[in-house]
Amino acid sequence: MAEIPSILVLEPAAEQSQRRTAGIMVKKGPQLDLESLKAHLREIRQHSRDNHISLLEELKRNLDQYAGVKLAIATDAKQAASYIKQTAEGTDLASINKSSVVINELRPELQASGFKTYIRYFTEFKNFEKFEKKVEDYWALPGMHERGLVESFDVRKTVTRLRSSEVRDFVAILGVNAVSAEDGSVFFLQHMTNISKDLEQAKKIILVVSLEKVVKDRGAALFQTRCMGIFGLESILLDLGPKEVEQYDFDSLPTLSGDQGRELHILILDNGRKGLLKDGYKDLFLCLDCRACARQCPIGLHLLANKGMVYSPKNYLLGFLQGWLPPAEACVHCGRCQVECPVEIDIPTLLWKGQFEYYARHGRGLRKRLLDNPELLAKLGSWTAPLANWAKDRVIFKLIMQVVAGIHRQARLPTFHRQTLRKWAKGGRRG
């Protein structure tokens, strides 16, 4: 059997976690130095961002040593889907994991090329209550990232060969958490048992590596994957509702005789990333896709999470920049997405930048132009108060405002004052 690079699957370590939790309760166990952790993670991510070309070359050289792995590089999602279709050799059944690159970028193209894609751990929600209990035990939501649980994410499974007696006729398309350029080892953080089962059962395994997931060495890859758990588990778990439409019982598929025809592919996906590096969005390369930003975003839960996207403000921006989402206008510009980012990406500024560039290219609609100088409207209101105050509460005015300026008729508008603060400060100071 041809050699493959190690595939390491991390999981929360139950016994250890329980001991630690008990330790915290009894004697305030060892606390994690969160700032040191973030500093180390930033160092790893900056290295990946600044050396992505040489890291990719190193990874390619090292993967060449493994006869059991096929390496492919796709410039965009269409090309990636086409490669997977060719690799699948007639199978249209695909198990995918909930990695944002697979769900957001690849899935639409996979479906367009005839694949039926399922997230297999949704079938594990048959026993949802048990799962909920596991979540409570392991992570005590919310706020686990503030606890000293770094050691609670450990390697639970290491796959070093493709031999298996459980092979079934489907393709596993799995977005990885990190890949080591130094030796080609691949790391996953597993929510339940989905990754392990896919590695055990799928006839064709495609490991999807978005360009920024290549890190310098095995230690960095392990650390980054642990950080995915530390900073991201809350958001990831909170986004895991059982969805009937995505369930498929891969376990019930008939097993194939032997493991003939099993293949492991590593598919590197650019999909516009190199361009973003050049266009002033290079800090998006720092992202490990932990979705800590999603936890703070007020619009995410309401806007896109239920539409099948792996939502985070960063993914929202990335989707817009890659062209598969409309201009990121739903952003409320609260700035909260930066608050918990472990690598301190200034997502608020990048969102502004993306919008400005879009308007510069495509112009702005009439309503935007009507509202683009709110101070002028405020001045008009002040000059005409109290008439303006009387008018703003009239139904006919509200309807005109909705039709012309796009202000919702039920929106509460502020009250104008004839004597503004500056007039008061300059002049009589009465009242």
Next chain:
Amino acid sequence: MVERIVYYAGCFANYYDPQIGKALIEVMRQNGIEALIPEQKCCGMPMMANGNVKGAAKNFNYNVKLLSRAASPGYDIITTCPSGNLMFRKEGLAFFDSEEARFVSGHIYDAGEYLLRLHHQGRLDTNFREIPLKVFYHNPCHLKVQNITKEPVALLKLIPGLVVSKVNTNCCGMGGSYGMKAVNYDLSVQIAQKVWEDVKAAEVDRIVTECGGCKLQLEAGTGINAVHPIVLLNEAYRSS
């Protein structure tokens, strides 16, 4: 020598709720500080939100020029507007950088942040009269992201009789004029729902928040009057 600060009021305190600006001036005066109010325009953030980058740049540059000039003798710049504060401290700087912008960014403070600093220096007049009120404090996002969450609450707690029964740091969904727009209105209301429920459950006399947009949103969904903390501080001074 008279101690002075430079006051950036922002649109809301200037056009829609001048009481906020008057309270700031009076609270400063109570503490022996004169508030200077230079000419000023909208900070530019609402323009940015509507894609008017040129207009935002023009206003931002106008403001930083006048604010830096007024503050050049070594005065701090104080604002009662969380969005104006964020705009001058960070958001505007990323796009309209200049020496004056950096000066303003380094010298601007939220009013609550500034007054609490005075208190820690033992310089804040704490001779407040009792105000028997139960309040709900809503921390606007634009303060939260600057890590200004505890300061307003600490200040409010200096007022005898005033009870801060609940502190909320969730977004109310308004985002300036974002929630007023027909295209965002339903989403904005969905986001606000949780905060509205929390306010109602807290059974308070008043809501306290620094942001004009949040004030409108919270009043719309609860029917409870929302005031800026500086107005309450001033109220507590007036009869002391």
